[in-house]
Amino acid sequence: MLISDKQELRRCVKQAVRRAQVSETMLCFDVQQGEMGVEPLMASLRQGQGTPFGEDGAAVYAALDALGLPIRDPASAISMQQSYERNAWLREVLDVMRAQRVLVTVSLERAQEFLPSDDRLVALPVIDSACFVPGRYGVDYRAVAARIAEAAHACGARDLLVRDVPEDALCYAVLPACEDARCVLHTALEGEAQVRAFAALLDEFSGVRAIASAEGEAETTLIALAAQRPRLLVRLTDMSHLPLALEALGARFLPYASGAPLPELMLGRWIGARERLWPLLADAYLPLARAGYPLDSQRIERDVAVLLTENLRALYA
Numbered sequence: 245m246l247i248s249d250k251q252e253l254r255r256c257v258k259q260a261v262r263r264a265q266v267s268e269t270m271l272c273f274d275v276q277q278g279e280m281g282v283e284p285l286m287a288s289l290r291q292g293q294g295t296p297f298g299e300d301g302a303a304v305y306a307a308l309d310a311l312g313l314p315i316r317d318p319a320s321a322i323s324m325q326q327s328y329e330r331n332a333w334l335r336e337v338l339d340v341m342r343a344q345r346v347l348v349t350v351s352l353e354r355a356q357e358f359l360p361s362d363d364r365l366v367a368l369p370v371i372d373s374a375c376f377v378p379g380r381y382g383v384d385y386r387a388v389a390a391r392i393a394e395a396a397h398a399c400g401a402r403d404l405l406v407r408d409v410p411e412d413a414l415c416y417a418v419l420p421a422c423e424d425a426r427c428v429l430h431t432a433l434e435g436e437a438q439v440r441a442f443a444a445l446l447d448e449f450s451g452v453r454a455i456a457s458a459e460g461e462a463e464t465t466l467i468a469l470a471a472q473r474p475r476l477l478v479r480l481t482d483m484s485h486l487p488l489a490l491e492a493l494g495a496r497f498l499p500y501a502s503g504a505p506l507p508e509l510m511l512g513r514w515i516g517a518r519e520r521l522w523p524l525l526a527d528a529y530l531p532l533a534r535a536g537y538p539l540d541s542q543r544i545e546r547d548v549a550v551l552l553t554e555n556l557r558a559l560y561a
Contacts, residue, residue: 246538247533247539253530256541257529260522260541260548261522262522263342264342265344265552266344266514266552267553268343268501269347269403269430269455269479269556270349270405271504272505273348275334275348275350275361276359280333280334280507282308282313282321284506285304285308285506285508285509288304289301289304304509306512306515307512310340310515311337313325337508338364341511345553346510347366347368348360350367350368351369352370355367355399356395366400367399368401368405369399369403370407371392372407372409373409373410375388375391375409375417376388383413388417389424390421392404392418392425393421396425396427404418404421404422406418406429406430406431411441411445414442419449423451428454428559428560429452429454430455430456431456433462434459435458435462436461436462436465439462439469442454442456443469446473447473453475453476453559454476455477455479455498455556455559456477456479457479458481459481463485464485464488467488467489467492477555478497479501480498484524486499486528495551495555496555499551500521525547525548
C-alpha cells in the first residue's frame with residue numbers, strides 16, 4: 245500500500261530503521277579476554293557526580309534498558325548479567341542489537357588467536373606504524389605485505405584496518421596486500437589533501453575496495469570523490485551529512501560505525517544512531533512523497549537494508 249501522508253511516512257521509516265539488522269564496521273574490543281558486562285559499561289561513563297550528559301551517557305542507559313536490566317538497581321543488574329556465561333551474554337548483546345556482522349579490531353600479531361564464539365564476529369586486523377620499523381636498508385615492504393596477507397589468512401579476515409601509515413607504506417605494502425588477499429581496506433583520513441591523495445592512490449589499484457571516513461569538510465570532499473568511485477564506500481562520521489550523501493551517492497554509503505570499546509556500549513550507541521538516522525531519512529523521503537513518487541513500506545525497508553547491511557556485504561562479492 246502506498247504511503248499517503250507525512251505522519252505515515254515518518255512512522256514507516258522509524259519502524260524500518262528500528263527493526264533492521266545492522267553491520268558494525270569497528271568494535272574495538274578483545275573478544276577473547278576483554279572485560280565486559282554491566283560494571284565496565286557503567287565505568288565507561290565519565291567520572292564524577294551529576295547527570296551523565298553526552299552521547300555515551302544515553303548509550304549506557306539505553307543498552308541497559310534494551311537488555312532488560314534494572315537501571316535503578318545496579319546491583320541487581322550486575323547480578324542478572326553475571327548469571328550469563330560469557331559467550332551467552334555476548335550473543336544476547338548481538339541479538340538485541342540485531343547485528344548481522346560485526347568487525348572486531350585485532351592486532352596483526354594476535355590475528356591467528358582470533359577465535360570468536362559467534363560467527364557474526366569477524367576479525368579486522370590493524371596495520372599501524374609499528375608494522376613498518378626500518379632496518380639497516382630501510383623498510384622491507386615486500387616482507388610486510390607478506391606478513392599482512394599471512395595474518396589475514398590466519399584469521400579468515402576479509403577486511404584490514406590501516407592507522408597512521410605513511411603513503412609509501414600504503415602504496416608498496418598495504419594496497420598490494422589487500423589486492424592479493426582480496427581484502428577490503430578500512431581507513432580514517434585526515435584533511436582534504438589526504439582524502440584526495442587516497443582517492444588517487446586507490447585509482448592505481450583496481451583490485452582494491454575500500455571503506456573510508458573523514459571529519460568536517462573533508463567528509464564532504466570524500467562523498468564527492470566516492471560518487472565517481474564505486475569501489476570506495478564512505479562511512480559517515482557526521483550524520484548531519486546524510487542528506488548530502490543521499491543526494492550524491494544514493495544509498496551507497498555506511499551511515500554509522502560505533503567504534504565502541506565494549507559490546508554493550510556498541511549496542512547503546514547503535515540505539516542512539518538509529519534514533520538520529522530515521523528522522524533524517526524521513527525528511528529525505530518527504531520531497532519525493534510530495535511530488536507523487538510511489539513510496540511504500542517495502543521500498544523503504546529495502547533502502548534501509550541497503551544502508552545498514554547490504555552495502556558492506558556487496559564489497560565482498
